[in-house]
Amino acid sequence: MITTWTYFWWVILPYVAMAIFVIGHIWRWRYDRFGWTSYSTELQERRWLKWGSPLFHYGTFAAIAGHVIGILVPKRWIDAIGIPEHPYHLFAAAAGLLAAALVIAGMVILAARRLFSPRVRATTSPVDWVALILLGISVVLGIVTTAINAPLAHEYRDTISEWFRGLFAGTPDVAVALRAPAIFQIHAIVAWVLFLLWPFTRLVHAWSYPLWYLWRPYVVYRSRRPVRPAEPGTSGRRWRRIGVPY
């Protein structure tokens, strides 16, 4: 049944979260680049991190890829390349459960060391607790969703996905979202809260994965010559090959 609250959860919250997500990142980048870091605790504890961190991060990459395929790619595109629903669902369930296993294994290890290693626990600020607990809830809900849906085989590409893409088209269809099982709905709402808080937490380090390191010159030179510094928030080449004039 569509009520005012329906619009709050499925229209207002997503748009508010998106706005805060974008503006929050701009604000964080302009005012707190010094705080923009991964806050690694490998110096303090490295035995458990060796397993927990790669498991969690690579598992998360797999999970993100799954979300992109399932939510952002329209069903008719997948149909168009000739993949019927049943094999698609089998693959999604299998790959999803594998990713879920990686993520949950990594998260259990990471959570254990954060809770029980005094050195790591001491580095955890209140906002870290909020972010990590929320992330944990979101991940657990996602895994439960995947597990429940493996036998249930709800075609989320006709419900949640349609609604999600509708948000970006400016025409969110709350009715289709409500057709999804409750666990999908809760997972989606928790995810929006996570996105809302994202810019103010350590999660911002996700945007700093340094891919461009692959084709950067090894040794970076910088000059103190009177070059007006690039204004915050604007891009601009900040390094150059040695010997190349400005």
Added chain:
Amino acid sequence: MRPMAQVAMVMNLDKCIGCHTCSVTCKQTWTNRPGTEYVYFNNVETKPGVGYPKRYEDQQQWKGGWTLDRKGRLQLRAGGRLRRLLSIFWNPDLPSIDDYGDPWTYDYQTLLAAPLGTYTPSAHSISALTGRDMRVQWGSNWDDDLAGGPDHAAADPDLAGLADQVKLAFEQVFMFYLPRICEHCLNPSCVASCPSGAMYKRDEDGIVLVDQDRCRGWRFCVSGCPYKKVYFNHRTGKAEKCTLCYPRIEAGQPTICSETCVGRLRYLGVFLYDADAVLPAAATADPQELYQAQLSVFLDPDDPAVAAEAARHGIPDDWIDAARRSPVYALAVRHRVALPLHPEYRTMPMVWYVPPLSPVADVVSAAGYDENDPDQVFAAIDALRIPAEYLANLFTAGAVEPVQQVLRKLAAVRSMMRSHQLGQPWDAGLAAAVGASPADLADLFRLLAIAKYSERYVIPLAHEEDAGSLAAQHEQLFSQCSLDGEGGPGMGGQGPPSSVASFHPGTQAAGQTFRDAGGQVRFNLLGWDGSGDAPHLFPEGGTP
């Protein structure tokens, strides 16, 4: 040829008494903050010894610096770029805090506030990482002055291949101090390892710095540096390193470690080098030839062609002039008495060391030679395998000959000056034997023994006539200096206040009012605690 300038340091190890004044003043200046308790931009190690962090010189273990691949090309020892990106979630080569030592403090309050009683109160150690009680097991300079020598010093990676003779040497107590700062390398592997591009080498003076706003805490600089002189601030999650006190260098002042060195053993000056020659020199196949290769990249500032080319590349005249008077160039290149630390890491380190003659001379005396007879000393220097080979492992990738040449030259200086002081005849052939003229030896004596302040530090002023104003304008417009932030290295950050009670707004009655630009007395509302009077809060009636 592409000349560039590099501010470099030479340390005369003969004069180091291991007093740690440099470490203390450096720490007070740069790393007396939460998060950097274990960070020593400057530290002094006893050699033989394991170093800080433990066994940092063992690159088989830590994979710092560069190596050559099968085709003879330079490659980071930790592997290629892709490998680094894939191991970004767990760096396999990062030392743990236990390799440095869990930083600790004491609860001094239990001593100060202890009631009168029978027992003497004691302050137990508290971990700076967790705030809990801890048992101290390791820390910086744990093996100072060979403390626990048989256990710890034997783990010194520089003793590789000398193990059987070392026990003998210990009975003769062969030991010296090695002060270490960042090497500000010409081919810095930390900069090459940084995935974020936050680390950079400055064009003008070659100082290697970390941009605190761009660092994302990926930690590869820490493991990439073979000298382990980049540290991870566990509070801010960012890398920090020795800055060569760049604000002082820019102002023509020596670094704080140099300024406060009681032995006056540090020298600061400018090298001119050919930037195009650095990578080919670093890729020299034989590690033992790296010392010579490193010397070959330097340009002679007295050569008019070099000076002209340097000027053409924008090096200011006063910098070229400073390069001519550079004590660093004199000791490392002209007289060849200063050697680089571990050239085999292929980073082209720019902190050089005059190897210590004194421990060698001590061993010579102990072995029954007459130290005062230079011929005997020469023979002894050649005969003494252990100190020379040990020093060679430190400074020349194991090549003994360059170390022996330096030691002979230092012995010749002593011999010449002794004869001179005592009015005895001196065999000038001794100078020729070490490849120097008597004038060279006299010059060395003046540099090493007299060591005038103005001759030890020849630091040209930075040219920032325009850059400064632009930067200031930029900061005013857009942001405050991020280094001054909470926990930042700009001395603004002292961590959170221990309690609200330590912050008392408005407790000072005086200074609550001030006179504004118009001459009117006003009330300082910001400093008011809300109680008591607020004189002059509102404009007085009548005209000001």
